[in-house]
Amino acid sequence: MRILFVTSEAFPLIKTGGLADVSGSLPAALRTMGEDVRLLIPGYRPVLDKLSNSRILIEMQWLPIVGNVTLIAGEMPDTGVPVIAIACTMLYERDGSPYLDAKGREWVDNPLRFGILSRVAAILGSQDSPLTDWIPDIVHFNDWQGGLTPAFMRHSQAACAKTVLSIHNLAFQGNCAEEWVEKLGLPPAAYHVEGLEYFGQLSFLKAGVFYADSITTVSPTYAQEIQTEEFGFGMQGLLSSRSTDIHGILNGIDTREWNPAIDPHLAYPYDAEHLEQKSLVKQALQHRLGLSQDADAPLLGVVSRLANQKGLDLLLECADSLLAQGCQIALLGGGEPLLEHGFWRLSLNHPQQVSVNVGYNEPLSHQIMAGADMFIMPSRFEPCGLNQMYGLRYGTPPVVRRTGGLADSVCDTNAANLKDGSATGFTFGLADSPSLLECIQRAVEYYHNKPVWKLIQQNGMARDLGWDQSAREYRDIYRSLLEEDKGLGTRN
Ligand code: ADP
Ligand code: GLC
Numbered sequence: 430m431r432i433l434f435v436t437s438e439a440f441p442l443i444k445t446g447g448l449a450d451v452s453g454s455l456p457a458a459l460r461t462m463g464e465d466v467r468l469l470i471p472g473y474r475p476v477l478d479k480l481s482n483s484r485i486l487i488e489m490q491w492l493p494i495v496g497n498v499t500l501i502a503g504e505m506p507d508t509g510v511p512v513i514a515i516a517c518t519m520l521y522e523r524d525g526s527p528y529l530d531a532k533g534r535e536w537v538d539n540p541l542r543f544g545i546l547s548r549v550a551a552i553l554g555s556q557d558s559p560l561t562d563w564i565p566d567i568v569h570f571n572d573w574q575g576g577l578t579p580a581f582m583r584h585s586q587a588a589c590a591k592t593v594l595s596i597h598n599l600a601f602q603g604n605c606a607e608e609w610v611e612k613l614g615l616p617p618a619a620y621h622v623e624g625l626e627y628f629g630q631l632s633f634l635k636a637g638v639f640y641a642d643s644i645t646t647v648s649p650t651y652a653q654e655i656q657t658e659e660f661g662f663g664m665q666g667l668l669s670s671r672s673t674d675i676h677g678i679l680n681g682i683d684t685r686e687w688n689p690a691i692d693p694h695l696a697y698p699y700d701a702e703h704l705e706q707k708s709l710v711k712q713a714l715q716h717r718l719g720l721s722q723d724a725d726a727p728l729l730g731v732v733s734r735l736a737n738q739k740g741l742d743l744l745l746e747c748a749d750s751l752l753a754q755g756c757q758i759a760l761l762g763g764g765e766p767l768l769e770h771g772f773w774r775l776s777l778n779h780p781q782q783v784s785v786n787v788g789y790n791e792p793l794s795h796q797i798m799a800g801a802d803m804f805i806m807p808s809r810f811e812p813c814g815l816n817q818m819y820g821l822r823y824g825t826p827p828v829v830r831r832t833g834g835l836a837d838s839v840c841d842t843n844a845a846n847l848k849d850g851s852a853t854g855f856t857f858g859l860a861d862s863p864s865l866l867e868c869i870q871r872a873v874e875y876y877h878n879k880p881v882w883k884l885i886q887q888n889g890m891a892r893d894l895g896w897d898q899s900a901r902e903y904r905d906i907y908r909s910l911l912e913e914d915k916g917l918g919t920r921n
Contacts, residue, residue, distance in 0.1 A: 430907055432459065432466045433565040433590070435550040437527055437543065437574035439468060440686075441506060442476045445526055445789075446734060447680070447815045448571060448597050451647070454683040455903070457508035458896035462904060467563070469550055471521045471542065472501060472514035480514060481506045487559045492548060493614045494541055495520060500549075500560075515549055540605040543574040543633065544613040551581035554590035567907045569593040570641075573603030576633030577613065579640035580625060584616050591910040593903075594641035596634070598812050599655050599662045600738060603633030628663065638667055642910055645676045645903070647813035648834030652677025660810055676906060679837050680813040681896030687798075687819045694795035699824075701890040704883060707799065707824055714800030718784035720757050726782075727873050728757045730801025730825060732794045732816055735764035735772075740807035740830060745771045746862035751869060752782050759797050761786045798823045803855075803872050807865045811835045817854070821889035826882075827854040828872050830865075838894075842875060842885055853889040 440453035456466040480503030487500050498517040520542045525531050554568040568590045570578045582588035609631050610620045620626050627635040646652045654660035656669045690700040696713050699706035715722050733739045760772055769787050776783040804820035806829045813834030817827035829835040839854040846852035857868035876882050
């Protein structure tokens, strides 16, 4: 099958969060299974700089507002997955993150920037594609940034590919003013509740949910949650109406990039049989972060966007109790100024027990994952979450709230789960600080029981977290869409 995988970020080209990790590793896994996958991504400057063997593929003309863009072909530097980058200086080559300016505000022309991504994807998935020798069977687009792809396709006579939407986070919807419908060249008649309109705005994500042939999200629990009022961010009704087309597939992880035995960011590599080396990583981390060199102090690791979603305000609320009980905290992250400030203050008051690094830091994220004793994720909602899986793999048992992918990937520790070998971490139910505190305290008790702790670590490290199973599930969805087509004749 020919699959065009449309994404707004992909590791190692550009990354702000888990979508990049998935876009870096799922296409590679599909390719290993023999599928013909190409990645479509905006040509941000780092993308153009890091692509291997980049060359001009073709000019694409007649696009809304920008006129022309240049498609650049290249390969992912590590996996060799073919990439098509959309080069357009005025849209993508600017300082700041892919979505936000230096002051943390959304780029005002985001509807255009990602409207063009969707439009290009739709053209490549049609008989009008300038790439006549590679027309995909499937266009698989991710999150709101690719959300208009199937809308453009539905309103084009030439569209021929089937479409799959993957929802990585329903909280980001790409909602914008109605005027963008015409500006982006969508038919005004489609601005309707049965189409592009969502509470008086054009919504990229709603359009994706409405028009995609099939919908996936990144864990089975989240697939159920998004159909409820609590987690649906207003889209629960539409999502429930498409219930039979929604599939929850747990993300895998890149087991080469995240492997403590060969991780280049660690001075002391280790595996499940050599966990004593992990204590040396902890020692090095305490040293690097200026924490007191106490081998027995439970070191709680956090690497995260600092956003309401992640529930780290709950950790702030119970931090004083945890510190009084001898815990240390190593936090890496950035986002909401109030949270950044709160953690800064905590570290200033407790320099030997709390380390806070604001910003994005790839090596340090690996070192915290390996050097911490447990990894804290009290998320209010979590579509999948990758860090808890990195924690499992690094022998750093996760302490997580039982929601979304956290519920699907971490198994709580209790007598029964210890006995049958399934205990891999610690889970709690309510999103409040007493529940988090109680859960961390429970983890700390086990932590001081070294033989049992080792068992929990080894259970997690033995889990198969790679992409094989999940990539097969994506392939089955693509296949069944194409089978449907054979049965029913072509669409349009
Ligand atoms: P989300 O995508 O919601 O932010 P995930 O757990 O799926 O959450 O993925 C987050 C990814 O981003 C992980 O690979 C994590 O290690 C990484 N990450 C988050 N914050 C930072 C940071 N400040 N520095 C380095 N990596 C980070
Ligand atoms: C989103 C979600 C996160 C998920 C990631 C990759 O950013 O917040 O839970 O792991 O996408 O699917």
